[in-house]
Amino acid sequence: MSLKKNDEMDHNAWLKNQDLTVIETAFLTTLIWVDKRLRIVDYLELLETMYYRANLQMPKSHTEQYDLDNKFWYWYPLYSLGSLSILAYLVAAVSGAMLGFYYSPSTAGAAAQGDPTAAYDSVVLILQDVQFGFMLRSIHSWAAQFMVAAVFLHMLRVYFTGAYKEPREVNWILGVVLIGLTLFFGFSGYVLPWKQLSFWAAQIGVEMALATPIVGEWAAQLLFGGFTLGQATLVRMYILHVFVLPFVVTSLIALHVGIVWVQGIAEPH
């Protein structure tokens, strides 16, 4: 356990002994300098391993091996529904972030019942004054519709091709959770403009929560901020829609896709 430096580790001496061109010397000096500080050799090794793994000979897929492609290609579009729902989710995220610059989650400003609130007015501002705002809200709304539609169809595809079977039960259940969260995403977004239908949809939500025994009142207070709708409801729906759900849904999607990556796509046969 000597503390003396071993000669073999003297990279500079090794470099001097070699007969190298200027370019080679410069390259090696840089490499040694960086590697001494960051140990990039480890990462290069990892990259190399990944490169060889990626270029392994793959076993033929079931459709290839039994030449089912001639019967099968017209089902392939159904296999892109999962990625299309992610794509719609991304479009909704980008347009939603831009809408968020102008939207304010507040019920203030209504002098009498039925007067427009600050939230309603901010959506009116987006629709009438903000450059491109009308289109932005339209895109956000339609992206949500597309996402839900793609998610539903994706579930039907998985069901009717038996892709949920044995090693994939966990991912199926994760998908069921994701559908529920997607619907709740849509619901919370529906409440935000605080228009007449938003209010009464939220009212139905509160009544559903209150009808549940034991946990109902607690859930109503947690999600809707009380038993009657107001400022607290709007802020809670806003935070759920723009903060909690995006984080939860994005990480669950990553997990969902990660499991598909690990397990491979279930081909019908």
Place this chain on the structure above:
Amino acid sequence: MTDDNDPMTDGGTDEEARTDGGPPATVPPDDETPTWSERKENSQGLAQLTYQYFERSRREDEDLRTESTYVERDVLGFPAWPHETIRNLAIASFFVGMLIFISALMPPHFGHPANPGSTPAIILPDWYLYWSFGLLKLNPLNPELAVLDGNILLGNEFLGIIAHGIVFGAIALVPFLNKGSARRPVEEPFWAAVGMTGVVLSLTLAALAIQNFFPFELDLLVTLTFLLPVLCGIITYAVLKTMREGYMYDLNRRYYMLRPPK
């Protein structure tokens, strides 16, 4: 461990490897770090079982690999660059393009501001929650679930919530009830029929949610809500059963052309 020399920390013979005289080293030298197999032997109980299982599953993988009848392919599949990338970009651009086109063509309606004082004549969520809203309108069924003295067991709204639980629970249970390697609907007409029943049920529940738009009586609509899905399920079952023979023949022929039975 195989060294003949004494340990160095208590004044051993190795001059090179002398420390400057601290307490005995607590970190074992490299050759004393137990190997994985030693760790396995040393471990007990759950840890040992874990090691044993890992060994088994590794052996299983190895066996599957060596005994596999898979045909290796010489070339990699569809190249990721540029073919797959361009195909994906084309699909993605078309999808986003359609999204923007439809947004421009059909902007969503924006209604009146919220008024807690006046309930609108028609309350509806977005289309994708119609089925859920339909489940909340199952209260005509509630008296039929009563057992004692005609008292209803549940509040009408709680019935709707329980219905949600049943729907989500049933969907989540599917992979635990239906196992095996069959994938195509023709191979399992029963489960395909269950699926069609579910799809049609979600549509009829959506119809129940917008019941005001139907010109016939509510009783009939509630009956149809449950009758139509079952009917569709039975039809699906019958059709697939009929298709099955010819279809499986065709499929089997293709298998046997490549892999004749021994």
